Structure formats: structure tokens, C-alpha cells
Amino acid sequence: MIRALVVDDDPSILKAVRVxxxxxxxxxxxxxxxxEAREQWVATKPQVxxxxxDLPDARGVDLLSELRAWDPAVGVVVFTATExxxxxxxxxxxxxxxxxTKPFARARLLTSVRNASERxxxxxxxxxxxxxLRGEQGVGTLCGEAEVxxxxxxxxxxxxxxxxxxxxxxxxxxxxEVAARAVHARRERA
Numbered sequence: 751m752i753r754a755l756v757v758d759d760d761p762s763i764l765k766a767v768r769v770x771x772x773x774x775x776x777x778x779x780x781x782x783x784x785x786e787a788r789e790q791w792v793a794t795k796p797q798v799x800x801x802x803x804d805l806p807d808a809r810g811v812d813l814l815s816e817l818r819a820w821d822p823a824v825g826v827v828v829f830t831a832t833e834x835x836x837x838x839x840x841x842x843x844x845x846x847x848x849x850x851t852k853p854f855a856r857a858r859l860l861t862s863v864r865n866a867s868e869r870x871x872x873x874x875x876x877x878x879x880x881x882x883l884r885g886e887q888g889v890g891t892l893c894g895e896a897e898v899x900x901x902x903x904x905x906x907x908x909x910x911x912x913x914x915x916x917x918x919x920x921x922x923x924x925x926x927e928v929a930a931r932a933v934h935a936r937r938e939r940a
Contacts, residue, residue, distance in 0.1 A: 751777045752867050755796035757787040757813070758829065759805050763852070767800060770856055771863065784808025791820060798867040800859070803830040803837065811840055818845040823873040825866025829854070892925075892932055902929070910936035
């Protein structure tokens, strides 16, 4: 079940969006302020957020920025009564998936939330596959179980997290390039 968080200071809008998303099979949490939104982010770890930009205790743009820093994969649909083009551009630049104005058409909001949810799922899949690929390209791809090879793997594994240049030497054909790729793949900036 996809977890959604709806953030809006208008109780009637919170109820309407919650009912709409509940009917579509989302697990929905609600928040009426910036402070409640932060609490709900931690408690529910939503995959998609419908975020009002006009909250009494916080700027929605600031919350959007915080949310994207907290979880870059989360899908965010910005939700507001204003049609300020600069604000729309700023929200999209900060990583919002879509921008829906109030009063909202239910089908339009639902499509935006579904798209944001799919985008978040794809983002997570890409992250997972990338980390698997990095692991496969790491020291584990070096072949051999001889004592000498184990010591080479151990040495490369210790060198990988170090943030300095590593010089690999050896005769032609001994696998220096393979070892260099293994070290690079295990580095933070790989």
C-alpha cells in the first residue's frame, strides 16, 4: 500500500483529499501545519506528499526543500490557491512532481498523485539497482580464492574508502585496471 501525506491548513480540503486517496487504496496521513507535517514525515515515511504552499506556520516552499533533503525519492504534488508562475518554477526546480491549483478537479489531483507515486517508486528502484551494480563492480568481482588474492582484495577494500589517490603498480596483464575499477566502485563518489 502506498503511503501518502496530505498537508493543508483547511480541514475541509484535508478531509476531501483524504477520502479521495483512501478510495484509491492509499494509506493516508494528514497534517494541518508545518510542524505536524514534519512529525508525520518521520512517523509515516510517505512515498507521496500533497503539500499546500500556504500554511500558517511555515512556507510550503521551505517544507518542500526540507522534504526533498530528507527523502530525495519522495513524490511531491504542490497544492495551492495561487497561480504565481515564479512560485511554480521554484517548486518544480526544488523537485516537485506537479503543481495543482485550488479549487481542484478530483481527477486532476488523483492523476498527479498517481504520477508522483510512480515516479517515487521508479526513483527507489533506480537507487536500489545502482547500489547493487556498484556492489557487483566492487572488490567482490575480483576472482580467485588463493591467499595472495584474498590479501589483494583485503588491501583494495581498505584503500577504497580512503579519500586520497591510490597508485596501483604491477606488470602488464596483472589486472591493475580491474583493481582500479573495484576501488573506484566502492568509493563514495563512484
